[in-house]
Amino acid sequence: MKIILVDDETKFINMLARRLSLRGLDADVAYSGEQALEKAAQTRYDIAVLDMKMPGMSGFALKQKLLDQQPDIKFIFVTGHGTLDQNGVPDHFDDIFLAKPLNIDTLIDTIRQRLNPDQ
Amino acid sequence: MKRQPLIIKNQRWLDFLFHRPNIHLASFQTISNYPRIWIISILILAVTSLSPLVMATFINNRLIHKSVDAELVLQTDRVTSNAKRSMRFFLEERLNALRFIVNELPYYTLIDNQHLAKILSNLKLGFGGFTDLSIIDADGSQIAYAGPFNLEGKNYKTQSWFTQGIEQDSFISEVFTGYRDIPHIIISVRSKTAYSRHFLLRATLDTQRLMDMLSSYKTNVHTDIFLLNHSGILQTPSTIFGKVFTTAPINIPAFSDTTQVITPETNKENASVIGYSYIDTEAVTTPFILMVHKKKSDVMGTWLNLGKTFNWIIGICCLVMMVIITLVSTFMVNQLYLADQAKAETMLKMEQSQQLACIGQLSAGIAHEINNPLALINETAGYLKDLYQYTGEHRSDKEITELLDDILEAVSRCGTITSQLLGFVRQFDVQISSVNVEKLINGILSFHKKETEYKGIHVTTMIAPNVPAIETDRGKLQQILLNLINNAFQAIEANGCLDIMVSHLPPKKISIEIKDTGCGIPEENLKRIHEPFFSTKKEKMGTGLGLSITYGLVKKLQGTIRVESSAGIGTIFTVTLPVKMQKEEKA
Numbered sequence: 043m044k045i046i047l048v049d050d051e052t053k054f055i056n057m058l059a060r061r062l063s064l065r066g067l068d069a070d071v072a073y074s075g076e077q078a079l080e081k082a083a084q085t086r087y088d089i090a091v092l093d094m095k096m097p098g099m100s101g102f103a104l105k106q107k108l109l110d111q112q113p114d115i116k117f118i119f120v121t122g123h124g125t126l127d128q129n130g131v132p133d134h135f136d137d138i139f140l141a142k143p144l145n146i147d148t149l150i151d152t153i154r155q156r157l158n159p160d161q
Numbered sequence: 162m163k164r165q166p167l168i169i170k171n172q173r174w175l176d177f178l179f180h181r182p183n184i185h186l187a188s189f190q191t192i193s194n195y196p197r198i199w200i201i202s203i204l205i206l207a208v209t210s211l212s213p214l215v216m217a218t219f220i221n222n223r224l225i226h227k228s229v230d231a232e233l234v235l236q237t238d239r240v241t242s243n244a245k246r247s248m249r250f251f252l253e254e255r256l257n258a259l260r261f262i263v264n265e266l267p268y269y270t271l272i273d274n275q276h277l278a279k280i281l282s283n284l285k286l287g288f289g290g291f292t293d294l295s296i297i298d299a300d301g302s303q304i305a306y307a308g309p310f311n312l313e314g315k316n317y318k319t320q321s322w323f324t325q326g327i328e329q330d331s332f333i334s335e336v337f338t339g340y341r342d343i344p345h346i347i348i349s350v351r352s353k354t355a356y357s358r359h360f361l362l363r364a365t366l367d368t369q370r371l372m373d374m375l376s377s378y379k380t381n382v383h384t385d386i387f388l389l390n391h392s393g394i395l396q397t398p399s400t401i402f403g404k405v406f407t408t409a410p411i412n413i414p415a416f417s418d419t420t421q422v423i424t425p426e427t428n429k430e431n432a433s434v435i436g437y438s439y440i441d442t443e444a445v446t447t448p449f450i451l452m453v454h455k456k457k458s459d460v461m462g463t464w465l466n467l468g469k470t471f472n473w474i475i476g477i478c479c480l481v482m483m484v485i486i487t488l489v490s491t492f493m494v495n496q497l498y499l500a501d502q503a504k505a506e507t508m509l510k511m512e513q514s515q516q517l518a519c520i521g522q523l524s525a526g527i528a529h530e531i532n533n534p535l536a537l538i539n540e541t542a543g544y545l546k547d548l549y550q551y552t553g554e555h556r557s558d559k560e561i562t563e564l565l566d567d568i569l570e571a572v573s574r575c576g577t578i579t580s581q582l583l584g585f586v587r588q589f590d591v592q593i594s595s596v597n598v599e600k601l602i603n604g605i606l607s608f609h610k611k612e613t614e615y616k617g618i619h620v621t622t623m624i625a626p627n628v629p630a631i632e633t634d635r636g637k638l639q640q641i642l643l644n645l646i647n648n649a650f651q652a653i654e655a656n657g658c659l660d661i662m663v664s665h666l667p668p669k670k671i672s673i674e675i676k677d678t679g680c681g682i683p684e685e686n687l688k689r690i691h692e693p694f695f696s697t698k699k700e701k702m703g704t705g706l707g708l709s710i711t712y713g714l715v716k717k718l719q720g721t722i723r724v725e726s727s728a729g730i731g732t733i734f735t736v737t738l739p740v741k742m743q744k745e746e747k748a
Contacts (some may be wrong), residue, residue: 057541060547061544067546122529141532141580142539143532143576144539
């Protein structure tokens, strides 16, 4: 299972990657949409964790481009607009939104659920 | 500065009328001085409505007086003319009778006393009013006499009436007493004997007869009719001026051929109308002036009383109108005041809600900015903890792990607060879309799946089949339900129940009932649960914003929320929402 984390907050994203790898999850980081697309051109990812609001390319825009490259990829959105109303409640969206600050266990649970919805 | 009447300036005493308890509210009112408006409106109404009435009354009074005066003058004129004609006729008739006698009978028969007495008795029979008759020769000696007095042989040469009478064909004297000491009038005609000597046939007239005739013209007690001579001495008794021969204290009116009426300018109480006429016969002028005196106030008493009654009625009408005007003004100004008050309240509310919106925007901005560093702290502390746990170093050092847990918990609390603040801000803009309530609830419940299994909570959702998709703001409804379901989960102990029922309330509403078997809310707290920052979860990191936001959101969605709870048994929250939410007007 390969994960790519995209956020302009470099320290935050690095820390998150390290924590995930400690838990046995292989995570790459990208600090911008462009960087993410470069990485995705070389590696195949199962799931992308995207910040909604980034300078340049936004999370949603990135999602469309990543889908063009890798149609099977799944998405989880992270947002500083820590709202309850979009807090991981799927309805007609396929996407899941998580609020900052993240709970690492919730994130991992969500990733697993996203990749294997049947479990 | 404009000077104003004292009453308009100082209305402290009117403060009770349009009392303004809230000074802040007062600054939003259009009109600041209601007591003044009240007084001005009363004044304007009073002036516009009462002045025509008062003017009409005044004019009416004037008209009444004028017509009364004219009527009085006319009446007096008529009475005077009639009395004058009678008087003139009375004198002329007798003078002509005498003239007839001296022309018809020869002198020698006239100087026969017996014959004269016969003539007198015939005159009394035919005309009346004669007292005696006598023949006086040119020297003033009385030749013959017939009558009740013993006046035979008297000489009248020195008497003024004789000197006047002997110089003219006919003569009428004033009233005088003469030798007999009884008021009488002398009329005489002059003729000639066969020897061309002048002699007088003199008759004395009874004044009583004259007085009776005059008093027959007295139509009422307020009219006085009397005769004056040219020097102002009363010739007949007057009810106003007294007996015969007293001098009447009135000016002798100027001579006129015809009947005249004058209205002397005197004070109101004695105002009177005087009619007069100089009496002349065809043959001779008389010394008499006929006076008719009518007292205005007495004669016109009825009219004036009527006027007075009328004035009283008008006065009472004015009073009643003033009362009505005051009541109407008070009512109108009060309505104005209430409307203004309502407007001011709305404006105040708008200002407050705008302030609140500003605060909301500000806190949302802050919350958003804080979330990023918060996330960094969270991950750093988490990583630190991970290092201890996963690398195995210092694993025994429990204190550090505990401290890191404290940091993580604090960060998570901050996260809750910022997310709620952001939710709070979302109250302000509404986006309407079609929402399937069932899907929404299932989504929220799936989020709590783990907790449900862990605690052994029985969750039942009963959604009536006829519930339509509703048009409302998805985000807000989601947050409402999330808040209420979260609360329920927090309240429910292990093996409790959570029932969610959605039903359609035809025609235009749906209700969502969330029922838990949790700890319930004590009655004293029920009233306060919607207050911001009211929380009983002090130790458990409650912000006290959750339900307050929920209440605000339900209101925003044009719905209502009701809570029933009993401590120890459970709580039911019922949210009622319109099926089709109306777009609200942008203020």
